[in-house]
Amino acid sequence: MEAVGLWQSAFDLMLGFSLFGLAWRMLFCADLFKSIVLFITFGLLMAIAWVRLEAPDVALAEATIGAGLTGALLMSAFAKLRTLDNSLKSGQPLLPRPRLHVINFWIALLFTVLLTGGLAYAVLSLPSHSPGLSDAVMSQLDSSGVTHPVTAVLLNFRGYDTLLEMAVLLLSIQSVWSMAGMSDAGEVHTSPVLNVLIQLLSPVLILVSAYLLWVGAHAPGGAFQAGSILGAAxxxxxxxxxxxxxxxxxxxxxxxxxxxxxxxxxxxTLTLINEGQLLKYPVANAANYILLLETLATVSIGTTLLALFVGSQTEAVQQDQSHQ
Amino acid sequence: MMLADILTIILLLGGAFFFLAGTIGLLRFPDVYTRLHALTKADNVGLGLIVTGLAIQAQSWAAAGKLILIWLLVLLAGAGVSYLIANGALARGVAFWKR
Known part of the structure; x- marks a missing residue:
C-alpha cells in the first residue's frame, strides 16, 4: 500500500505542475488559437484533478462545460474575430495580443501577488481536518428524497442556490440575444463522415444525458451534467x-x-404557501419533485448552452460578409 | 497472483506502450497527416488494450460493458475527428511532407 501511495503522490504532483504549466502557456501564448486549445487541455486535466480530489460531480461538470462547451464557445468567438479582422496577412500569428505596458505589467503583478497571498492565507487558516457540513447532510439524507448527497444539497437542502443559478443562465442568454441578436448558424461543414458520426453520436448523447439525469439520484450526475451533454448534442x-x-x-x-x-x-411558490418555506418539499413527494425539477432544468440548461453557442456565433459574421 | 492479474498487467503495459509511441509520434512526426496517424494508433489500440485489461478486473458485466462502450465511442470519435482534421488541413492546402 505504501508504494501505491507514493505513486499516487507522484501522479498528483505531476498533475499539479502540468496544470500550472498549461495555465502559464495559455496566458502567455502569442497565438489565440493555441491559447484556446491549451484552455481545453487545461479543462480536461482539471477534470482529472477533481477526480483525484474525490469530487466526481465537479469533474463531470468541468469536463462537459469547462472543457467541452466553453471550448466550443471560444472557438466560435475566435472564428468570428478572425472573419472580422481581415487586414491580417497570412503567415502572421492570428490576432497577436497587444504587449502590456511596463506599468500595467507591474500593477497586474502586484494584484496577482496580493490575490495569491490572500488565497494562500485563507487556505492555510482553514482547520486542517474539518468535516464541514457533511455530517449535517448525511444525517438528513433520508428525508431528502435522493441517496446521493450532492444532489440532495443542490436540489433540496440548498435548492434556492440552484434556482438562482437557473436564473443566471436565463439572464446570460437574454443578454447574448440583446447584444448579438438571434440568428441561425452561418458556416456549415458537411461531409459524409461527419454525417454518419452525428447520426451515430446524437442518439448516444441523448441517452447519456438521460442516464446522467436519472443516475443523479444515487450517484454522481444530475441536471447540469446532463444538460451540458444535451447542449453538446x-x-x-x-x-x-x-x-x-x-x-x-x-x-x-x-x-x-x-x-x-x-x-x-x-x-x-407552492411550497411557500403549503409548507411555509421556500422549496421545503414534503418528505413523501421529495423524490418526485426533485426528478421533475431536474428534468426540466436539464432541458433548460441544454437549450441555454446551445442558444449561447448559436447566438454568439453568427450575426456579426453574416453582416461582415454582406458588406463585402 | 491470479492469472487475471497477470493478464491485466500485460494488457495495461501494452496499452501504455502504444500511448507512449503515439505521443512520441505526435511530437516527432513531420506533418499533420503523419501525426494523426500516430495519434489514432494510441487512441484505438492503446485504449483498447487498457480497456480490455480493466474489463478483466471489473466487478460486474455491466461495468465491463460500460468500459467497452467507452472504447467504441472513442474509436468512433477518433476516426471521425481525425478524418475531419485531415480533410480540413487538405482543404486549407497544408502540404504533405516529402523527404
Missing amino acids: GVLLVLSGRPLFNLKKSWLIRLMLVAGPAAFIALA
Whole structure:
C-alpha cells in the first residue's frame, strides 16, 4: 500500500505542475488559437484533478462545460474575430495580443501577488481536518428524497442556490440575444463522415444525458451534467447544418429556455404557501419533485448552452460578409 | 497472483506502450497527416488494450460493458475527428511532407 501511495503522490504532483504549466502557456501564448486549445487541455486535466480530489460531480461538470462547451464557445468567438479582422496577412500569428505596458505589467503583478497571498492565507487558516457540513447532510439524507448527497444539497437542502443559478443562465442568454441578436448558424461543414458520426453520436448523447439525469439520484450526475451533454448534442447538430429550431421565431425554444427556472419558481411558490418555506418539499413527494425539477432544468440548461453557442456565433459574421 | 492479474498487467503495459509511441509520434512526426496517424494508433489500440485489461478486473458485466462502450465511442470519435482534421488541413492546402 505504501508504494501505491507514493505513486499516487507522484501522479498528483505531476498533475499539479502540468496544470500550472498549461495555465502559464495559455496566458502567455502569442497565438489565440493555441491559447484556446491549451484552455481545453487545461479543462480536461482539471477534470482529472477533481477526480483525484474525490469530487466526481465537479469533474463531470468541468469536463462537459469547462472543457467541452466553453471550448466550443471560444472557438466560435475566435472564428468570428478572425472573419472580422481581415487586414491580417497570412503567415502572421492570428490576432497577436497587444504587449502590456511596463506599468500595467507591474500593477497586474502586484494584484496577482496580493490575490495569491490572500488565497494562500485563507487556505492555510482553514482547520486542517474539518468535516464541514457533511455530517449535517448525511444525517438528513433520508428525508431528502435522493441517496446521493450532492444532489440532495443542490436540489433540496440548498435548492434556492440552484434556482438562482437557473436564473443566471436565463439572464446570460437574454443578454447574448440583446447584444448579438438571434440568428441561425452561418458556416456549415458537411461531409459524409461527419454525417454518419452525428447520426451515430446524437442518439448516444441523448441517452447519456438521460442516464446522467436519472443516475443523479444515487450517484454522481444530475441536471447540469446532463444538460451540458444535451447542449453538446445540439452544438454538433447545428455545426453539421441541421438547425434544430428556427431560433428567431420558435416559441418552443423560448419555452424550453424558461421551463427550468419557471418550474423552480412555481414549486418555490407552492411550497411557500403549503409548507411555509421556500422549496421545503414534503418528505413523501421529495423524490418526485426533485426528478421533475431536474428534468426540466436539464432541458433548460441544454437549450441555454446551445442558444449561447448559436447566438454568439453568427450575426456579426453574416453582416461582415454582406458588406463585402 | 491470479492469472487475471497477470493478464491485466500485460494488457495495461501494452496499452501504455502504444500511448507512449503515439505521443512520441505526435511530437516527432513531420506533418499533420503523419501525426494523426500516430495519434489514432494510441487512441484505438492503446485504449483498447487498457480497456480490455480493466474489463478483466471489473466487478460486474455491466461495468465491463460500460468500459467497452467507452472504447467504441472513442474509436468512433477518433476516426471521425481525425478524418475531419485531415480533410480540413487538405482543404486549407497544408502540404504533405516529402523527404
